[in-house]
Amino acid sequence: MSAPVFLKESGLPVSGRVLLDGPEGRHAATVRRLRAGERVDLTDGAGLMALCTVVAAAKDSLELEVLELRREPAPRPRIVVVQALPKGDRGELAVETMTEVGVDEIVPWAASRCVTQWRADKRDKALGRWRSTAREAAKQARRAWLPEVSDLASTKEVAGRLAAASRALVLHEAATAPLSGVSAPDNGEIIVVVGPEGGISDAELATFAGAGATPVLLGPTVLRTSTAGVAAASVLLAATHRW
Numbered sequence: 001m002s003a004p005v006f007l008k009e010s011g012l013p014v015s016g017r018v019l020l021d022g023p024e025g026r027h028a029a030t031v032r033r034l035r036a037g038e039r040v041d042l043t044d045g046a047g048l049m050a051l052c053t054v055v056a057a058a059k060d061s062l063e064l065e066v067l068e069l070r071r072e073p074a075p076r077p078r079i080v081v082v083q084a085l086p087k088g089d090r091g092e093l094a095v096e097t098m099t100e101v102g103v104d105e106i107v108p109w110a111a112s113r114c115v116t117q118w119r120a121d122k123r124d125k126a127l128g129r130w131r132s133t134a135r136e137a138a139k140q141a142r143r144a145w146l147p148e149v150s151d152l153a154s155t156k157e158v159a160g161r162l163a164a165a166s167r168a169l170v171l172h173e174a175a176t177a178p179l180s181g182v183s184a185p186d187n188g189e190i191i192v193v194v195g196p197e198g199g200i201s202d203a204e205l206a207t208f209a210g211a212g213a214t215p216v217l218l219g220p221t222v223l224r225t226s227t228a229g230v231a232a233a234s235v236l237l238a239a240t241h242r243w
Contacts, residue, residue: 003051004032004185005139007094012044017055018064029042031079045138045146047072052225055102076164078104079236080188081229084111084196085118090226091126095149097230101138102237105148106134106229109158113198127152127243155204158193159211165191168213171201171228174243175215179232182216184239192216192236194229 006024020028020042028034034059042064043051048071052064075219081103085096095106108130110117118126131149138146153161162168166188169179184190192202192210200208205215218232237243 003041005041005142007172008042009044014069015066021061027059027062028062034239041236043144047144049144056235076187077082077185079233080189080191082107082109082193083229085114085116085223086226087115094226094229095130095133096137098233099134099147100141101230101233103233107150108152111196112201112238114196160208162213165189169215170215172215175217177216179216179235181216190236193230194225197225
């Protein structure tokens with residue numbers, strides 16, 4: 001079984017010993033109950049991974065010995081999913097599964113037909129839940145690179161991202177071109193838009209087409225918005241040979 005991964009965004013040494021404290025150290029010592037001699041990996045979330053072993057365990061921290069330091073290059077091309085806001089806790093489900101398979105950035109999108117809308121007074125809290133979910137899922141998946149969860153985007157802002165992408169795609173049930181037939185660039189960003197339960201409006205589809213996005217069909221069945229993103233990302237990850 002692979003070693004558990006904990007996040008240490010600063011102070012990751014090349015060699016020697018390091019103290020894992022704070023919330024991560026407390027979780028490692030009191031929840032995971034890691035003890036001397038056990039293996040632990042630390043990451044800064046930006047490609048650096050320190051392979052460690054536990055030297056000593058305190059009540060809310062671990063002292064670790066760095067065995068090896070590895071740096072993983074940033075994944076190429078980047079996979080970005082623009083996710084229309086799902087209902088209830090399905091947003092966190094979407095973020096969790098997309099993080100686990102390897103999506104590099106998730107952009108929450110306030111589509112016109114979204115049942116859920118992040119009002120200004122609750123936006124930061126909702127965005128915080130998405131980011132916390134991504135963080136925990138990345139550790140569970142043993143990722144060296146944490147995914148980015150961007151600020152809530154408008155349709156206009158999404159169109160701007162699509163115009164700058166190496167490949168811009170929109171999942172749509174009326175499309176004729178299959179997602180599995182899309183050629184993947186070697187670098188840059190592949191951005192795929194996932195609409196809400198009520199579907200992408202004609203106006204939104206026209207805006208995205210004007211920005212250079214291609215409507216594509218994911219498959220013969222209609223998926224929920226909270227599962228369509230992970231399915232689409234899986235197809236693209238295979239196409240780019242990242243899988």
